[in-house]
Structure formats: structure tokens, C-alpha cells
Amino acid sequence: MQQSMLADCSILLLAGGRGQRMGGQDKGLVEWHGEPLIAWQHRIVRALTDDLLVSCNRNHQRYAAFADRVVSDDEPDFPGPLAGIRAGLAAARHRWLLVVPCDAPLIDDSLLAGLHAAARAEPNVPVMVRRGEQWEPLFCVIPIRLASAIEEAWRAGERSNRKILLSLQSRALDLNENDPRLANLNSPELLSEQKPPD
Numbered sequence: 001m002q003q004s005m006l007a008d009c010s011i012l013l014l015a016g017g018r019g020q021r022m023g024g025q026d027k028g029l030v031e032w033h034g035e036p037l038i039a040w041q042h043r044i045v046r047a048l049t050d051d052l053l054v055s056c057n058r059n060h061q062r063y064a065a066f067a068d069r070v071v072s073d074d075e076p077d078f079p080g081p082l083a084g085i086r087a088g089l090a091a092a093r094h095r096w097l098l099v100v101p102c103d104a105p106l107i108d109d110s111l112l113a114g115l116h117a118a119a120r121a122e123p124n125v126p127v128m129v130r131r132g133e134q135w136e137p138l139f140c141v142i143p144i145r146l147a148s149a150i151e152e153a154w155r156a157g158e159r160s161n162r163k164i165l166l167s168l169q170s171r172a173l174d175l176n177e178n179d180p181r182l183a184n185l186n187s188p189e190l191l192s193e194q195k196p197p198d
Contacts, residue, residue, distance in 0.1 A: 006116055010051040010092035012071075013041055014084050014138060015063060015102035026059050028102035040105035042066040048112060051093045054102075055084030081138055082161045086154060089147040095123075101138040106181050115141045118173045126165040129182065130172040136182060137162035140170070 015028030015038055028038040038054070045052060054067040063070050071087035081101070088097050096119050100107055118127040119141040126146065129139035138161065142150070146168055153164045175182065 006048040006098070006112065007050070008095045009049055009098045009116055009119075009141070010053060010088070010094045010096070010144075011045050011049045011098045011100070011112075012053045012055060012085065012088035012092070013038060013045070013066070013100055013102050014081050015054055015056045026056075028054075028056065029059060029062060032105060037105050038063065038066050038102050041100060041102065041107060044107055044109055045100070045112065048109065049094070049098075053088050053091055055087055080159050082150075082154065082159055082164070085142070085161060086147075086150065089142065089144060089150065092144055094144070096141050096143055098141045099138060101184070103184055104139070104182060106183050108181055111139075111175075111181050114173055115139070118171060119143070122171055126168055126170040127173055128162070128165055128170045130174050131179060131182065132177040134177070135162050135166075135172075137165060139173075139182065140165060 013028070015026070029036045032040065050068070052068045054063045054070050055072070056063045056070055057072050060070050060072070069091060071084070071091045073083040073087060075083060085097070085099055088099065096116070098112060098115055115127055115129070124143060124145070126143065127141045129136040140161070142165070149168060150164055153167070158164055
């Protein structure tokens, strides 16, 4: 895939969570088959954008090796992924912000290209991955122009990325219910069960 295909996208890797299912460990830095989870994603996304962001709330220096810039929540106590997305929208340099959670190391460039193509087809609305009836709100593309609407919803008390994006007429990128690229390795058990890509 050529870099130019996502040249109008900033990419945000979400690594700012509390890591509760990992016993409080910083999830993006948890080792999986010899590398931190974030490294698997970095390998896929690095060539696709010149504006790679990582949202993190600790270990900033370690994450800096995997990003052009790191961003952090503007509120304490890990207020959730939407806080990281807000920080990404504020920092992004391109037309869209493509978001991926750090505990999904099996993403590939065709998944990201599919999100990007869906965004280009309807450039003024968000795009979220959907598996069957299940929305996956942390796999999404958000037009930067919607940052103010998202900020308004945040200030009104909304903390669900899914609800906000649906209220903004989000379109779906429909994938198979069992699409392995969406595997969410957010516990030690899931990490030990999942094999890396070939």
C-alpha cells in the first residue's frame, strides 16, 4: 500500500487506558510474542501516514518511539477512550483521524484502507466498524471538522464514543462477525491464546 493512500489521514493509536483486565499494566507495552502490543500496530501503520499519534497517560517516553507525537487526556483518572480521541482530534494535522485501539495487534493495511475508503465516500460523517449487529466504536474514522460537535457532547456529559458517532450519522464498515483482525487482546488469557499473524 502506498503512503499516499492515507496521506490525508492522521492515525491515532489508543493506549491511554487503565489496563484493568491486565492487572493495571500499561496495555500497549505488554509483551506479546516478544514485542509490546503497540509495536505490532506500529509495523502496520507507520508507512501509511506522516502524522502518527499515540494517546497515552503514562510511559510517554516509551510510547514516543512509536509515534510522531504523543497526546494525553486533559482530565485525570483515566476518563475513557473518548478522552484520548478528543486529544487526537485536537492534535491531528490532516482531514481525518483514523482511530485504532492498542490491544488489536492483528489489524492490517486492508482494514485501514477500507475505513479510509468509506470515509472518502461520505467525507462529512464518521465511519465505524460493525460486526453483524455489534458496533466497534474504537475502530473508526472521524472527520476533523466534527471535533467541535464531539467536544460539545463531552461537555454535556456524554462519554460513549459509539453514541456520539451514531448521533453524528456514522456510517458502518461492515465486517464478518468473526473477522480475526478485530481480535481484542485485552487480558493475559487472550494474549496467551492468540497466535501472531503469519
